[in-house]
Amino acid sequence: MIDNEPPVFPFSAVAGQVELKRALLLCAVDPRIGGVLALGDRGTAKSTTVRALGQLLALTDPDRAVVTLPLGASEDRVIGSIDLEAALTTGERRFAPGLLAAAHRGFLYVDEVNLLDDYLVDVLLDVAASGVNVVEREGISHRHPCEFVLVGSGNPEEGELRPQLTDRFGLATTVSTERDPAVRREIIRRRLDFADDRAGFYRRWSGAEVELAASVAEARRRLDSVDLPDAVVESIIELCVAAGAIGHRGEVVLSYVARAGAALRGADQVEQRDVVDHALLALRHRVHREAFDSAETVDRRLLDLVRSVIAPAPVPA
Incomplete structure (x- = not known):
């Protein structure tokens, strides 16, 4: 959690959704797994869980951010832009980084990924395959390393996902509404406690967050052995x-x-x-x-x- 920034819901406090949480942690240990596709019911904490991962990972590695790619984002906002006027008048190449640059070494999260514009799907597929983002405008180009873990969520009733994009996700989980009344009670209790006092709720879970973040960092360190x-x-x-x-x-x-x-x-x-x-x-x-x-x-x-x-x-x- 960044100083003076209101905490998001703690990852370790998310009740239920065991498989989704497990999949995200595995990708945090080894990004080569290739990301997580989480499809299922609305209102099942998919977005909450993914965003909580960024807060968790920041405890041991602040550079591993979770960046959200919103539906309707412009091309320039996603891939970045080149200041053509500066390039043509002064020869200076000014590159304004986009969301892909911000996601480098971290996670790129797309909610309602099944509704993403086809052009942006193609961009994600190309960059995910090559590990490089290339921006070209009027014969001027800029490229930068871009390796990220892609996480997508959505409700399959609202649209199908292209097979090429489905295959790009290393892991897939179906996120369903919890049926156990005890788990549902815990979900509501924690959600209300967080709404009443975000900082206080985070402090109560900070020990579990630190322990979990440390275990992920240690697993990542020793993975190759x-x-x-x-x-x-x-x-x-x-x-x-x-x-x-x-x-x-x-x-x-x-x-x-x-x-x-x-x-x-x-x-x-x-x-x-x-x-x-x-x-x-x-x-x-x-x-x-x-x-x-x-x-x-x-x-x-x-x-x-x-x-x-x-x-x-x-x-x-």
Whole structure:
């Protein structure tokens, strides 16, 4: 939290939405995972959780910001702009950085990503693939490094997401309304307490925030030393083949996320359990869906495959 800036809702205080929070933390440990797509019901704290991540990460690395790309943002605001008059009259190249420059080394968050203008979708795909943002105006160009973790949220009832963009997200989670009355009571209680006293609420959760931020920073520091055995890689490949995962990104992402999961739990080596724990996140948006498949049906089918390929490892309910 920046001094004198009102705190946002603490990440560690978000009740429920375990899978979304887990996916974001994994990407914070290893940005190569490629981001998070969170689709689901309105009013389920998707935006609150993503913005809270930025506050959390700032505790150990202030440069890792979460930048929001609003719908309707102009091209110049997103990619940046060049002062043509200064370039033509004085030869000076003045570049005004956009949201992509601000997101470098951090997270770029797009709410209602399924409603994003097609042109901006193309821009995001190009920059995410190359790691460089190029701005060109009247024969004058400027380029800068631009590597970010893309996070998108939205309600699938309001529009479909282009397949090319869906595939770019490393992980996907379905965010549903909590059904447990106890969890719902806790959500309301915490939300009201935060509204009554933002600073006081943050102070009460500051210990948990500091501890969680430190665990992410430590996992990130030791990530490259975590071993990924050949046997685990073989299981990942077998699972992706059995699931009919489209392309090879599934194997790559599941390898990254299994290692990040092992690093978060303090292990020196990836185990089969790390594959089991994260298979749904990495594969649910990469498998073929039948015409009337629901998100729950796809998950059940994938869980059955996990049981058959990596049995008898425990599978989350």
